[in-house]
Amino acid sequence: MGGREFLNEIDITRWCLFISDDLLIEANKINYIKDRIDKVIPNPIKIYRMNSSREATKKLALKPHKFGELRYKNTKSMIIPATTSERRKYIPIGFYEIKKNIVISNSAQAIYNAEYWIFGVIHSYIHNVWVKSVGGYLGTSIRYSTILCYNTFPFPKITQTQKNKIEELVHIILDERDKNYTKTMAELYDPKKMPEGLKTAHHNLDLYIESCYRDKPFENDEERLEYLFKLYEKMVKEEK
Numbered sequence: 001m002g003g004r005e006f007l008n009e010i011d012i013t014r015w016c017l018f019i020s021d022d023l024l025i026e027a028n029k030i031n032y033i034k035d036r037i038d039k040v041i042p043n044p045i046k047i048y049r050m051n052s053s054r055e056a057t058k059k060l061a062l063k064p065h066k067f068g069e070l071r072y073k074n075t076k077s078m079i080i081p082a083t084t085s086e087r088r089k090y091i092p093i094g095f096y097e098i099k100k101n102i103v104i105s106n107s108a109q110a111i112y113n114a115e116y117w118i119f120g121v122i123h124s125y126i127h128n129v130w131v132k133s134v135g136g137y138l139g140t141s142i143r144y145s146t147i148l149c150y151n152t153f154p155f156p157k158i159t160q161t162q163k164n165k166i167e168e169l170v171h172i173i174l175d176e177r178d179k180n181y182t183k184t185m186a187e188l189y190d191p192k193k194m195p196e197g198l199k200t201a202h203h204n205l206d207l208y209i210e211s212c213y214r215d216k217p218f219e220n221d222e223e224r225l226e227y228l229f230k231l232y233e234k235m236v237k238e239e240k
Helices: 003-008 021-028 031-040 044-050 055-060 116-122 125-134 146-150 160-179 196-211 221-239
Strands: 077-081 094-096 108-112 136-138 141-143
Touching: 003 077, 021 031, 077 116, 108 146, 116 160, 116 196, 125 146, 125 196, 125 221, 160 196
Parallel strands: none
Antiparallel strands: 077 094, 077 108, 136 141
16 A cells, blocks of 8 residues: 555555565465466576665575565554645544554655554644645655654653543544545545544644644744754754
């Protein structure tokens, strides 16, 4: 599943041979699979891997049955489209319980071992303000980056009680989505089509998320960013 399929609920089934080392002998007993693996060996992929300056890539030449990097984990996970419209107030994000055999492609970001309160934090308006400021762009659409957007986002330490409250507000958002199951994620988060119940649920989450930073509400995005960058500077100093 990639960003396009997630946003537009396009039912595209793609198949891949996902063969672990312990299954290679068994896989090679099936002629069709063996032929597919053998075709990788004379392929430029092997030449490319062997000529790489990266030792890890060279080792991959010896394992043509495997992907260069394994991204699948059988855990609760979040999916964040790598590219999303700058018009949206909120980045559309999906939360999945354990769902076997779904590999999130490179057109989306994945957060594994996901928790609902983290979903709430990165699904908030203030997080989107941060992303629009520090992230990249593809044309006018924002690009969500793990390194630039997720890892840098300054969020204050919170109590378990606060986490529980965020999770409660997240479940209200998910319930509102379920009520509007006929709409795609792209439609749900289109500023002109967003259902009123979902708007209210997000607004209530925003108020609570921002109260975790300070008691006084932020008046505008400039004030939000100024506060976030001060926290970021503090975070970098502490890390050093």
